[in-house]
Amino acid sequence: MAKELGVSPDAVQFRFRDDEMVDHGMVTVDSFVEQSNASAVRIEPGDDARELLPFLDRLALVEVNFPVFGDGRGYSAARILREAGYTGELRAVGEVLVDQIAYMRRCGFDAFAPDSKLNEADVEAAFARFPEVYQKTVDGAAPIWKLRHG
Amino acid sequence: MYKYDQYDQAMVDARVEEFRDQTRRRLDGSLAEEHFRPLRLMNGLYLQLHAYMLRVAVPYGTLNSDQMHALADIAEKYDRGYGHFTTRQNIQYNWIKLEDAPDILADLAKVEMHAIQTSGNCIRNISSDHFAGAAADELVDPRPYAEILRQWSSFHPEFSYLPRKFKICVIASDTDRAAMRLHDIGIQIVKNDAGELGAAFYVGGGMGRTPIIAPCINEFVPLDQLVTYSEACLRVYNRYGRRDNKYKARIKILVHELGKEEYTRQVEEEFAHMLEQGVEPPLAELERIKTYFQDPDFKTGLTDRADRSDPDFALWIDRNCHKHKAPGYVSATISLKPVGGIPGDASVEQMHLMANLAKEYSFDECRVTHAQNIVLPHVEIGRLHELWTKLEEAGLGTPNLDRIDDIIACPGLDYCSLANARSIPVAQKISERFAANGKADELGQLKLKISGCINACGHHHAGHIGILGVDRKGVENYQLLLGGSEAEDTSLGKITGPGFSEDGIVDAVEKAADVYLAHREDGERFLDTYRRIGMDPFKEALYG
Numbered sequence: 001m002a003k004e005l006g007v008s009p010d011a012v013q014f015r016f017r018d019d020e021m022v023d024h025g026m027v028t029v030d031s032f033v034e035q036s037n038a039s040a041v042r043i044e045p046g047d048d049a050r051e052l053l054p055f056l057d058r059l060a061l062v063e064v065n066f067p068v069f070g071d072g073r074g075y076s077a078a079r080i081l082r083e084a085g086y087t088g089e090l091r092a093v094g095e096v097l098v099d100q101i102a103y104m105r106r107c108g109f110d111a112f113a114p115d116s117k118l119n120e121a122d123v124e125a126a127f128a129r130f131p132e133v134y135q136k137t138v139d140g141a142a143p144i145w146k147l148r149h150g
Numbered sequence: 151m152y153k154y155d156q157y158d159q160a161m162v163d164a165r166v167e168e169f170r171d172q173t174r175r176r177l178d179g180s181l182a183e184e185h186f187r188p189l190r191l192m193n194g195l196y197l198q199l200h201a202y203m204l205r206v207a208v209p210y211g212t213l214n215s216d217q218m219h220a221l222a223d224i225a226e227k228y229d230r231g232y233g234h235f236t237t238r239q240n241i242q243y244n245w246i247k248l249e250d251a252p253d254i255l256a257d258l259a260k261v262e263m264h265a266i267q268t269s270g271n272c273i274r275n276i277s278s279d280h281f282a283g284a285a286a287d288e289l290v291d292p293r294p295y296a297e298i299l300r301q302w303s304s305f306h307p308e309f310s311y312l313p314r315k316f317k318i319c320v321i322a323s324d325t326d327r328a329a330m331r332l333h334d335i336g337i338q339i340v341k342n343d344a345g346e347l348g349a350a351f352y353v354g355g356g357m358g359r360t361p362i363i364a365p366c367i368n369e370f371v372p373l374d375q376l377v378t379y380s381e382a383c384l385r386v387y388n389r390y391g392r393r394d395n396k397y398k399a400r401i402k403i404l405v406h407e408l409g410k411e412e413y414t415r416q417v418e419e420e421f422a423h424m425l426e427q428g429v430e431p432p433l434a435e436l437e438r439i440k441t442y443f444q445d446p447d448f449k450t451g452l453t454d455r456a457d458r459s460d461p462d463f464a465l466w467i468d469r470n471c472h473k474h475k476a477p478g479y480v481s482a483t484i485s486l487k488p489v490g491g492i493p494g495d496a497s498v499e500q501m502h503l504m505a506n507l508a509k510e511y512s513f514d515e516c517r518v519t520h521a522q523n524i525v526l527p528h529v530e531i532g533r534l535h536e537l538w539t540k541l542e543e544a545g546l547g548t549p550n551l552d553r554i555d556d557i558i559a560c561p562g563l564d565y566c567s568l569a570n571a572r573s574i575p576v577a578q579k580i581s582e583r584f585a586a587n588g589k590a591d592e593l594g595q596l597k598l599k600i601s602g603c604i605n606a607c608g609h610h611h612a613g614h615i616g617i618l619g620v621d622r623k624g625v626e627n628y629q630l631l632l633g634g635s636e637a638e639d640t641s642l643g644k645i646t647g648p649g650f651s652e653d654g655i656v657d658a659v660e661k662a663a664d665v666y667l668a669h670r671e672d673g674e675r676f677l678d679t680y681r682r683i684g685m686d687p688f689k690e691a692l693y694g
Contacts, residue, residue: 045393070188070271072311076388079308083427099172099189106307119180125171130164132157134301136429137308144157144301145431148438 006042006063007093011113014123016105017089022061049077056086064109066094075107082108082138098122102129108138151212151515152297152442154262161304162259165266169193170252177249192272192310194242194265195251199567202246205268206258210278210296210320211239211518215509218516220261222501228254233501235486235494237558237609238317239277239518240268244565266304271312273303273384277319279327280519283443284481284527286473290347292322292339294439295376298431302377309384313391314399316384317356328520329636331355331364332612334401335383340370348372353383354405354413357606361642362402367414375421378430382421386413445476446513446528452478453532463538466549471534478531482512484524484541485548485556489585490578493559494522503544511537520609520636521558521597523551554589554596554663555581558609562602562619563626569602571619571626572652576600579656584663593663596676599634612636614677615662616643617655628655632662632688633680644685647693661691 006026015021026040029047032055040061043049052059062081064074078090089111092104096114101123104112112118136143154162172189175181181189190196194205206221213221221241225233228250229243236242246254258264268275276296283291299318303309309316319330322339330336336352348370355364371379387401390408405413454477458464471480484504486494496504504524508516511533512526519525529537541547550556557580560566562573577600584590599613603620610616616631627649634643650658665688666676674682 048389069185070311071393072271072309073389073393075308075311076385083423097185099185100311103305103307103310122175129168130305131160133307134161134304135306136427143431144161145435147157148155149432149434 006040007091007113011093012091012111013114013117014101014112015089016110019089022089026061026063043074043077045071045073047077049080052081053084056081056084059086060088061091062086062088063091063093063113066092066096069095069097069100075103078104078107078109079138098126102126106133106137106139106141151214152209152293152439158301159259159262162262162264162266165193165264166252166255166259169255173248173252188270188311190251191270192267193251193255194268195246195248196269197567198244198565199563200565201244202248202251203242203244203565204246204251204254204265205236205240205242206263206265207268207275208240208263208518209300210276210282210293211280211520212282212293213508213516213518214514215505215516217261217263218501218505218508220257220263222498222505224254224257225501226498231498232495234492234561235496235518235522235524237520237522237560237607238268238275239280239520240275241518244561269315270310271314271316272310273306273312273316273318276300276303277317277328277333277520279321279323280517280525281327281472281481281527282322282517283445284472284474284479285323285325286475287325288323288475289341290322290339291443292320294436294443295322295337295339295349295373296320297439298377298436299380302380302431309388312384312388313393314396314401316387316401318380324638326636326638326640329609329612329640331640332357332361332609332636333364335380336364337376342370346372349376349379351379351383353417354402354410356400356402357609357611358400359397359604359606360400360403361606361611362406363640363642364402365405365410367410367417373436374430374433375425376430378424378427379417379421381429382417382424385420385424386416390416446515448476448479448528449530450477452530454478456531456534460535462542462549463535466538466547467534469549469553470551474528476528479528480531480534482526482529482534482537483519483551484526484546485550486523486546487550487556487581488545488548489555489581491581492574493557493577496524500544500546503540503546507537507540521552521556523556550590552595552597554584554593554598554615554659556597557581558597558599558613560601560603560608562600562608566602568605569619570604570621571602571628573600573602573608573619576617576619576628576652576655579652580659583656583660587660589660589663589667592667594675596663596666597635598659609636610634611642612640613643614675614680615659617659618645620649622649626652628652630655630658630662630692632685633677635677646685646689658692662688665691
C-alpha cells in the first residue's frame with residue numbers, strides 16, 4: 001500500500017484553532033479536483049491553489065508543503081485560499097523554520113508541522129517580534145497606514 | 151525628506167533585535183549556516199572573498215547630513231575607513247565582522263536607516279531619480295511613491311521568498327536618470343489626458359546574463375491603485391516565476407516566456423481580484439508622505455550667474471551641475487571618480503565633508519546616484535565657487551560627470567566571490583590612460599561601465615562602452631560591448647568580438663574612442679555615432 005499522504009496530526013507542533021483536528025485521508029490537488037469526497041488536501045509548490053476554490057465548503061484541512069523553505073509559492077497559495085473565504089485549517093508542513101513562521105501566519109496559516117521540532121520560546125519570540133505590520137493581508141492585523149489614518 | 155514616525159522606528163528597531171537574535175543563534179551554532187544565509191542576506195550581509203560585506207539601504211538614494219555622518223562613523227568604527235557607493239544608490243562596507251553586524255544595524259536605526267532587504271530573493275531597495283525634487287524637467291517628485299512602495303515591500307510576508315531578487319525603480323520625468331526600464335518593475339509617474347497623475351508600469355526588464363528592456367504593461371495605473379497593481383505583478387511572479395534554474399528565475403524570463411500579453415492578462419486578472427482585498431493605503435497616506443517632500447525654502451531674487459573667471463571652476467560647473475527647477479539654484483554632482491581612483495569609494499573624511507557640505511549648501515540633503523556619485527540637489531549658484539573650492543581641497547572636485555572616466559564598476563574579483571575578473575584595476579587604468587592622452591575632454595559624454603562577471607552589477611550592457619570580465623581558461627579576459635544605454639533611449643550593448651587581456655582592453659577602449667573621434671558629426675555623442683555608423687568600423691579598428 002502506498003504511503004499515506006500528508007503529515008500525521010501528531011506532527012503538528014503549533015495550532016491556533018479551537019476545533020478538532022481533522023484526521024482523515026489526505027489527497028493531492030489533482031485527485032481532489034477529479035472526484036474526491038475528501039475533506040483534506042495537500043498542496044505542493046507547483047499546484048494551483050485556485051483549483052480548490054469551487055470546493056472550499058467541503059474542505060476542512062489544507063496542508064501546504066514547503067519542501068525547501070526558500071520556495072515561497074506556499075505563501076501565495078495560503079493567502080489565495082484565505083482571500084477566497086476558506087476558514088478551515090491551513091497547515092504549513094515541511095521545512096517550516098522559526099524565522100519564516102511569522103510570515104506564514106500573516107499569510108493565513110494557522111497550524112504548523114515542521115519537519116524538525118522548533119524551540120517554542122524562539123517561536124513565541126518570533127510571533128511577538130514586530131509590533132505592527134505595513135501590509136494588509138489575511139491575518140486581520142491592521143496595517144500601519146490604517147493605524148495612522150483610522 | 152521622509153521622517154520616521156513611531157511606527158517606522160519600531161519596525162526598524164524590531165529588525166535590529168531580530169537580527170541580533172539570529173546572529174546569536176548562528177554564533178552559538180543553533181542556527182545552521184544554510185538557514186542563516188537567507189536571513190543575513192535579507193539584512194544585507196554577504197560573505198565575500200575576504201570578509202563579510204554589509205550593504206546599507208539608502209531609500210531612493212536620499213540622505214541627510216546626520217545619516218551621511220553616521221555612514222562615515224560606521225566606516226571608521228567597523229571597516230577600514232572607506233565606504234563604497236553602489237549602483238543601487240546604496241552603500242556597502244567590505245570588511246565587516248559578523249559579530250559587529252547587529253551593532254552596526256543598531257547604529258543605523260538611530261539615524262532612521264537600515265539594511266533591510268538589501269539582498270536576498272525579496273524586494274530590494276527602491277531606487278529613483280537622483281535629481282528628484284530638484285530637476286527642472288520632472289512632473290512631480292517621484293520619491294513619495296517610492297516611499298509608499300518601500301513601506302509596502304518591507305517585511306512583505308508573501309514576497310520574501312521570491313524566485314529571485316526583485317528591483318523596483320520610480321521616476322517622474324521623461325528623462326531617465328535611473329535606468330528605469332532595466333528593472334524588474336520600472337514605474338514612471340505620468341499625467342493622462344484628463345490631467346490626472348498615474349503610474350506607467352514597465353515590467354520584466356533587467357541586466358544580468360540575459361539583459362532585457364522592460365515592456366510597458368500598463369500605461370496608466372491610478373495612484374490609488376499603485377500598491378494593489380504592484381501586488382498583482384508580484385503575485386503572478388511569485389507563483390509562476392521559474393524556480394528550477396536560478397539563472398532563469400528573474401521576472402524578465404517569466405514575462406519573456408509567457409509573452410507580454412499573457413503576463414499582462416494574468417496580472418490584470420489578479421489585479422481585479424486584489425482590488426477586492428483592500429490592500430491599498432488610502433490617498434491620505436500618500437498625502438502624509440508628500441508633506442515630507444515639500445520644496446525647501448528656496449530663496450528668491452538670487453543670481454543665476456556664477457563668476458566664471460576661474461576656468462577650472464567654469465569647467466566643473468559646465469560638467470557637474472544640472473538645471474534646477476528653482477531659479478538661482480543648480481544640482482551639483484560630487485564625482486567619486488578621481489583619476490586612478492576606485493569608482494564609488496569615499497573615505498571617512500570625505501563622507502564627513504560631504505555631510506557638512508550638504509548641510510551648509512543644500513538644505514541638509516544629498517543623494518547617491520546609480521552612477522556611484524553624490525549629488526547636492528539644491529545649491530545656490532552664487533555659492534557654487536565656495537562649494538567647489540572646498541571640494542577641490544578634498545579631492546572631490548573632479549569635473550568628469552558622464553565622461554569616459556566617470557566609470558561605473560562593480561567590486562569585481564578584488565572583493566566579490568561571484569566575480570570572474572577584476573573590475574577596479576581596469577577602471578583605474580582606463581581613467582589614467584584617458585587622463586594621460588588628453589582625449590577625455592574631446593570625447594564628451596561617454597558612459598563606460600564595467601562588470602567583473604556576467605551578473606552585470608557594473609551595468610556593462612547599458613554602457614555606451616561596456617566591459618565584461620570573464621574567465622578564459624583561468625585567465626582574466628575582457629569582452630568589449632558598444633552601444634548600450636540606460637537612459638530614456640534604453641538599448642543593450644553588443645559584443646564587438648573576441649575578448650582582450652587586461653592591458654588589451656584599455657587599448658581597445660582607446661581604439662573605439664578613436665573611431666568615434668574620426669567619424670563623429672556635429673553634436674554627436676559616442677553613442678549617436680555608433681548608432682549611425684554601426685559596429686563595422688569599430689570591428690575593423692579593433693580586429694582588422
